[in-house]
Amino acid sequence: MARKFLSGNEAFAEGIRLARPQVISAYPITPQTIVVERLSEMVEDNSLKAEFIHVESEHSALSCAMGASAVGARAFTATSSQGLLYMAECLTYASGGRFPIVMMNANRSTALPWNIYGDQRDSISLLDSGWIQAYAENAQESLDLALMSYYIAEHPTVLTPFMVNLDGFVLTHTYEVADVPTALQADEFLPPFKTENKLDLKNPKNLGFSAGPETNTAFKYKEHLGLLNSKPIIKEAEEKFEKIFGRKYTGLTENYKTEDAEYIIITLGSISGLVKETVDWLRENGRKVGMLRLRYLRPFPSEEIASAAGKAKAIAVLEKDISFGNEGTVYTNVNSALYKHGLTIPSSNYIGGLGGRNISEEKIERIFDELEDRETKVTFLEIGGDR
16 A cells, blocks of 8 residues: 555546546546546556547536446546536436446536536535435545445445545645555455446347336336445445455444534535534533534435434534525435434524635534524525525
8 A cells, every 4th residue: 555645636536546447438627637637647558457438528428438337347437517417317327227337526516607616516416316426525535435436336236326526626636645555455345347237149138228107116216225225335345445455434424523412513525624623622612512424415324314413402514505495405305314213403504615615614613603592594604694
């Protein structure tokens, strides 16, 4: 294992190299471009043996990856923002076809106004597309998810495409020290891709077919089960990962000082690091606060949220997303989880970081201050207008 100074994009590219995809379909878009640039260099210098295919659009990139997966090849692509939205038609084809493609999405604001900086409205708007969705906190987790995503997606009980999300610029372009495994370690962790869900002249079958009212629900139910089945496989992958690489992950969520916390912020992505620092500082000043990080939004960690937040006096959901005319989508999902488990905890929703606007430690501290009022509200963090 080697230690390298890498951006989030470069760390993810290293993880993909170790996963040995056979087909990479590439179309550049800021702030994702560096991932496919690095992979193209790896293919060029023969450190990665793969077909690197330049396509004419993001729609074509995912279409190409589906074609590769449909013949049994391990496939990878990457995108961001408007590119992900341009792919939207293909996302449901990939999940409905049970093609375990891995795609990195560099979270970026969506137009209009035009903006290249990071929020999470692109991926969260597509939560219902049938893909597993994970959100990395730092470069090391980005690299590790690149490997684990294939293990999970390709498992025969799952066979579901996997979207790994990295916060644009804040994570994709920030440099950190990361441990890069050896190829031998990666091969021990991730076996070659084998599937019966492919075009095969020796065993002909129909892929990408139509299904009318009599059978359509059965296929959608199987797709739903694939996502639910990923929960134990995520645990299995992390246990094997820890055994080989020595790094431990905690499933769908990460609890940070929630055991005795009276006030908890629930969040996701790279902002989690700053929330942890704020929690540490407030703890030193005698305040019982904590953070719950959502590592996955699909499958959704309902049980984990209820378990971590069940004894809190109040919670807040901090997210870089808004479902216009309602509230943050993550907030909606969290409240649903609490209700299903019989919990009536005062909760507030803070929408922040839209278009890449900075969320400061002072703003996070303010959220904890306001939680003590136990007032339920939905507010734009930088504007302060309550609903």
